[in-house]
Amino acid sequence: MPRPYAVAPRTTAFVRVIARRTAPVVASVLLAPLLTAAAHPAEPTPFTHPGVHVGRTQLDAVRERVRSGQQPWRAAYDAMRRSRYAVLDRRPRPYKIVACKPYAKPPACMAEREDAIAAYTHALLWYVTEEQAHADKARQIMDSWSAVIKDHTEGNSGLQAAWAGSTWARAAEIVRHTGAGWPQQDVDRFSRMLRHVYLPELSGKVADYNGNWDLAMTDAAVGIAVFLDDRKAFDQALSRFRARVPAYFYLRSDGKLPVPPPGGTVKTQQQIRTYWFGQKRFVNGLGQESCRNFEHVGYALAATSHIAETAWHQGVDLYGPVRERLAAALELHSRYQLGEKMPKWLCGGKPELTMGPDLEVGVNHLGNRLGEPLPQTRKLAARMRPAGTDDLFVAWETLTHAENP
Template identity: 30%
Template sequence: MKSSTLYCLTLSACFASVCLAQTEGVKKPAYLDTNYTGPAAPGEPLPALELPANQAFVHPGILHTQAELDQIRKHLAAGEEPWTSALKALQASEYTALDYQPKITPVINPHDKTVGYLMKDATAAYGHALLWSLTGNKAHADKAIQILDAAGSKLQAIEIGRQDQGKVTAGFTGGKYASAAELLAHYRQPDGSSAGWPQESAEKFRQMLVAVFYPRLQGFKPEFNGNWDASMMATMMAISVFCNRHDMFNEALAYYLNGKGNGSLTHYIHPHGQNQESGRDQIHGQMGLAALAACSEIAKNQGIDLYSAAGNRLATGYEYMAKYLAGQDVKVLGEVPISPKGRGEFRPGYELIYQHYVVEKGLDLPYVRETIQKHRPEGVDLIILPSWGTLTSYFGQPATAPSSSTSKP
């Protein structure tokens, strides 16, 4: 989101979840409300999965592994596209400027500007951590450490707020914080050097994530729109990896597969691809899908396959969304029409889907392919965890170099 005004408007819409009430005795269709909570897909029981307690976490292992980041560096060193242009876009972001200053406050009120500070700080920390990982510029590591240390030492609480809006505040921000911390703590430069984050500071940040974020994520929010559940699951998974918490990881994993809420996989996405928020708008639908994609990638990096769950349901959901955004007609179930609101607005997350299903698995997703080609390089969103995906998630063939073996390790 490129302006504070747009950001605040979108955030306000994300938080609300109540159907439209009667106004002056005239009842309007509920789906005409911008905060409409649409019906969930029927759902189906999926095989339970868990990360065994004796299986150590892979580090770094949230959205990026050591091998993946090292491979991206090789593409960049060779001046190959689309990575080179995507790196320039990351470097040009307002959140990766070296004069960025954290604005974190001790208590976050999900109804005022402090939530904006939280989202921007989390996004900036993640962006700087990525730049340090991919360029070796220690100034970016130092800046990311400054931002995380500010949160680790100052952040005491996220207020629950009206309608439990503090829960989704935690879901929208904690994943980027944890992703930044994971890179600073575990990525190693080609010469073996680390970011230099003091262990004491890292432990303080870890304790803050568990004490401040995790309580807000627990229980999720099953009665609200599914992007809430999905965002909270992704953040819980991200935090669990950094904190080495098997119980937390498996809690999110179980909910993704068989949770009762709108954000679990087969409640959020119908077998033909329509999602629970299709009748609401396409911005929130993309938010929910991107969070589920983040869950799948985090699980994959820990050796668990969520991408193939329910017959590649996530791929079906993304192809349906991409087809509608491309201006095509799509199948709609029930009496609620698909909403045209947000049809022309793109949100990050597609590169993860393209890489896994198309590049690695060979699935034919023509509309996902069209979408990533149209919107490269994929940028950042203050709410969505997967960001700068062209730079960090694509491992297909270079556009300007001889063909070679560049598949994702």
């Protein structure tokens, strides 16, 4: 009995002949579009400028709200303008070598971070007031550093480069793309500084370090990539984000234990629990450093939101895949920072409640753009307003992101 759908031998032979005769023609027809595409590859989508941390629409909203006296933006602006970062007679303090040892505060490290925040502060003041003096001051600070700095050294070099580099990129992006009058030769020198003094530090392997390092370094890398129009560096930063965030903020869907840090040596149950500062029970939103202190979790929350925000301005939705993690982390840490009693099984019942001004960017996207309730986070963010600066890499985010779609 013949097999169902079997082809007769003669028919098979005929098909083979036809196939041999027509294969070149068919192949040429099928491959023609592919060969044309290969000869003329699609151009990558251009970056949107300004588009590091804040976009033009956000900046326009800030200007309108401040000038019309709307709150909390006017109060946030006034606090920024009264700060030591906003004075026009500030003298930059550039260093050739920025040597940063862990748990130390060398003058070079503090000067670099503070001058970067000052440049960003004056860039925001320039956009809101349109006073050229602020644009000139931002440029002066950035030009002073790009003319001098050559390297970062010592144990905290990667983290230091991350904190300063993320802020430099935000300041430079506004000044360069809003008509502030930055000469091209100075832009080029600043670009070389970011590419050769900062990006190499940010590519360091820190898988086994506390996760706020990886996220802060990615924050700086993605902002610098946009400023440099460097698609390869941008894509690398996005890949790093996608790998690290699930290993920092826990969800029950991960299993009984958190995801191990990507590319690291922390793999066994005991190693993971030690890496998570001795925590044995894991709940939605817990961070890898929650039982260290809430300050470092705040750094991670801020950096995660910064990276996703810059990508959002470039048409890439990083928020979506981490929406549940980020919302859970914001709510968990906000609840206890607000004073809810900590259970004994969580960090021994004695966490360090030291969160800084790290909430505005995340709560704006999840709460205002996507409609997540976030009751605890909204309450804590309102209590902290106007959010100022941590003197590291977070600055003036009530002004730039509070309820700003």
